[in-house]
Amino acid sequence: MNFINMSEEKKPLNFIEHIINEDLKAGYDPAKLKFRFPPEPNGYLHIGHAKSICLNFGLGEQYNAPVNLRFDDTNPIKEEQEFVDAIKRDIKWLGFEWAEECYASDYFQQLYEWAVQMIKDGDAYVDSQPSSAIAEQKGTPTRPGTNSPYRSRSVEENLMLFEKMKNGETREGEHVLRAKIDMAHTNMLMRDPVMYRVLHKSHHRTGNKWMIYPMYDWAHGESDYIEAVSHSFCTLEFVMHRELYEWFLEKVYTQGDVKPKQREFARLNLSYTIMSKRKLAELVRQKVVSSWDDPRMPTISGLRRRGYTPASIRRFAETIGVAKRENIIDVSLLEFCAREDLNKTAPRVMAVLDPVKLVITNYPEDQEEWLEAENNPEDDSAGFRKVPFSRELYIEREDFKESANRKFFRLSLGKEVRLKNAYIIKGEDVVKDEAGNILEIHCTYDPNSRSGSGTPESQRKVKGTLHWVSIKHAVEAEVRLYDRLFEVEAPDGDKDQDFMSFLNPNSLEVVRGYLEPSMAEAKEFEQYQFQRLGYFNVDPDSKEGALVFNRTVTLRDSWAKMANS
Ligand code: ATP
Ligand code: MG
Numbered sequence: 001m002n003f004i005n006m007s008e009e010k011k012p013l014n015f016i017e018h019i020i021n022e023d024l025k026a027g028y029d030p031a032k033l034k035f036r037f038p039p040e041p042n043g044y045l046h047i048g049h050a051k052s053i054c055l056n057f058g059l060g061e062q063y064n065a066p067v068n069l070r071f072d073d074t075n076p077i078k079e080e081q082e083f084v085d086a087i088k089r090d091i092k093w094l095g096f097e098w099a100e101e102c103y104a105s106d107y108f109q110q111l112y113e114w115a116v117q118m119i120k121d122g123d124a125y126v127d128s129q130p131s132s133a134i135a136e137q138k139g140t141p142t143r144p145g146t147n148s149p150y151r152s153r154s155v156e157e158n159l160m161l162f163e164k165m166k167n168g169e170t171r172e173g174e175h176v177l178r179a180k181i182d183m184a185h186t187n188m189l190m191r192d193p194v195m196y197r198v199l200h201k202s203h204h205r206t207g208n209k210w211m212i213y214p215m216y217d218w219a220h221g222e223s224d225y226i227e228a229v230s231h232s233f234c235t236l237e238f239v240m241h242r243e244l245y246e247w248f249l250e251k252v253y254t255q256g257d258v259k260p261k262q263r264e265f266a267r268l269n270l271s272y273t274i275m276s277k278r279k280l281a282e283l284v285r286q287k288v289v290s291s292w293d294d295p296r297m298p299t300i301s302g303l304r305r306r307g308y309t310p311a312s313i314r315r316f317a318e319t320i321g322v323a324k325r326e327n328i329i330d331v332s333l334l335e336f337c338a339r340e341d342l343n344k345t346a347p348r349v350m351a352v353l354d355p356v357k358l359v360i361t362n363y364p365e366d367q368e369e370w371l372e373a374e375n376n377p378e379d380d381s382a383g384f385r386k387v388p389f390s391r392e393l394y395i396e397r398e399d400f401k402e403s404a405n406r407k408f409f410r411l412s413l414g415k416e417v418r419l420k421n422a423y424i425i426k427g428e429d430v431v432k433d434e435a436g437n438i439l440e441i442h443c444t445y446d447p448n449s450r451s452g453s454g455t456p457e458s459q460r461k462v463k464g465t466l467h468w469v470s471i472k473h474a475v476e477a478e479v480r481l482y483d484r485l486f487e488v489e490a491p492d493g494d495k496d497q498d499f500m501s502f503l504n505p506n507s508l509e510v511v512r513g514y515l516e517p518s519m520a521e522a523k524e525f526e527q528y529q530f531q532r533l534g535y536f537n538v539d540p541d542s543k544e545g546a547l548v549f550n551r552t553v554t555l556r557d558s559w560a561k562m563a564n565s
Pocket of ligand 1: 037038039040041047048049051052072233234235266267268269275276277278
């Protein structure tokens with residue numbers, strides 16, 4: 001099979017595909033290609049992770065290669081089983097399957113044995129200085145560091161101390177194990193990096209077995225090696241770590257094994273959003289949002305609950321691609337991808353979210369009709385449903401003005417509009433309370449104008465078409481209208497101001513909506529287009545007879561409009 005041609009579809013190859021193809025051209029065995037996605041289970045996955053997931057699993061599909069899911073669970077302080085479960089759920093939901101479920105913690109024994117060997121080989125030593133002293137000796141990019149006074153400890157003493165560290169016989173912070181590289185190295189990460197620290201903490205998988213925990217740089221590359229990962233893709237902040245990654249690999253490498261290759265791509269930054277698990281956790285902890293899957297969160301579970309589809313997220317990842325330089329992607333691109341997908345798949349229904357009563361004075365009081373309505377004009381197979389029509393309807397308050405200029409194509413007195421799937425009506429009168437608020441709009445209808453009836457009147461063109469709901473048939477629901485969680489484009493970008501100060505106080509508005517009765521049957525996570533309003537889905541907070549909807553996105557980008565006006 002020619003793997004190089006497989007990737008040559010319409011899109012130009014990205015630099016990562018180039019790297020792989022170059023390796024294949026140079027004779028790399030395609031059967032040895034293997035990738036991994038390595039989340040730390042210290043929070044829920046966010047849309048940035050989705051980019052990495054789509055990249056790695058996408059490569060797996062493209063090159064017909066396995067992709068491991070590896071939990072980088074080397075820090076017992078922040079990691080939990082809850083996060084492991086959520087991560088697995090999110091990857092599956094995106095539509096990907098991992099070859100093997102792996103845990104860095106499963107390699108603790110192997111890593112330990114390698115570390116012991118490194119001590120024996122004079123490549124590692126136990127430093128017994130406090131971390132502040134170690135930091136001071138690091139030097140600066142232009143000034144070399146200083147050797148630790150413990151750097152020349154004997155192998156025997158190092159082994160004895162390391163053993164004690166492992167068994168929890170030393171205090172936290174008393175000793176660390178460091179690689180012995182070069183304190184004058186131009187790459188500061190190479191100045192005797194810490195490999196192990198002592199933590200008297202129980203780990204969510206290994207319990208109290210280990211009292212030493214490996215640092216990222218030591219654990220990550222070796223885990224790639226153990227799993228025979230061929231290409232290990234990470235984000236740009238690890239560029240400088242690559243040298244260390246390769247140094248550690250050399251220490252444990254056996255001729256003939258797959259030697260993993262670390263390469264770096266730009267992380268996803270999204271406007272009006274923060275993307276660090278630590279900060280997202282802070283939003284949850286301070287109850288700014290209800291939970292990790294609050295529909296305003298940029299987490300995959302939040303987006304799912306908000307009504308995003310896997311297809312829309314995959315499409316987004318595909319559209320932004322992978323690059324070597326960081327930039328900020330406009331969140332409206334993500335919203336665009338949701339609209340585009342939902343437009344094809346979401347059934348249309350009528351719902352009124354800010355109701356005003358409309359009375360059709362010439363419609364018989366006890367009459368009702370069940371009118372034919374198309375479920376999805378974008379999908380011929382979606383069919384039709386029946387929508388009840390009666391004398392008293394709700395329409396959207398903003399769809400009426402007593403007197404309006406020529407640009408107002410909605411209802412006003414003396415003007416005609418069509419009620420979607422129903423009749424042409426004409427505004428006649430309004431009933432107001434003492435304060436001047438409109439209580440009722442009175443109109444008349446043309447009985448011969450019913451949509452689809454084929455009469456000349458039904459084909460008459462009027463400027464506006466309004467959605468509506470028959471009051472006596474309406475299903476009430478709670479509708480949650482979301483806006484951006486942050487008011488500024490880069491809430492994370494200000495060094496002097498806390499991201500919390502940029503929160504949008506109006507990111508959630510809860511209203512009572514009135515829906516056509518077919519919606520009484522709506523099920524959790526189902527998606528709909530509320531005509532003229534946007535895409536909505538059924539929130540899992542819904543209970544029998546008490547539906548809750550989330551607005552996924554409006555039909556148009558209202559922020560873009562605001563920016564242009
Ligand atoms: P955070 O800082 O948000 O906690 P992280 O990098 O610490 O993110 P990990 O769980 O370590 O989170 O990440 C797992 C994988 O996802 C890594 O390969 C990482 O590079 C990638 N990743 C994380 N954030 C992004 C992002 N914004 N864009 C692209 N890839 C990302
Ligand atoms: Mg991390």
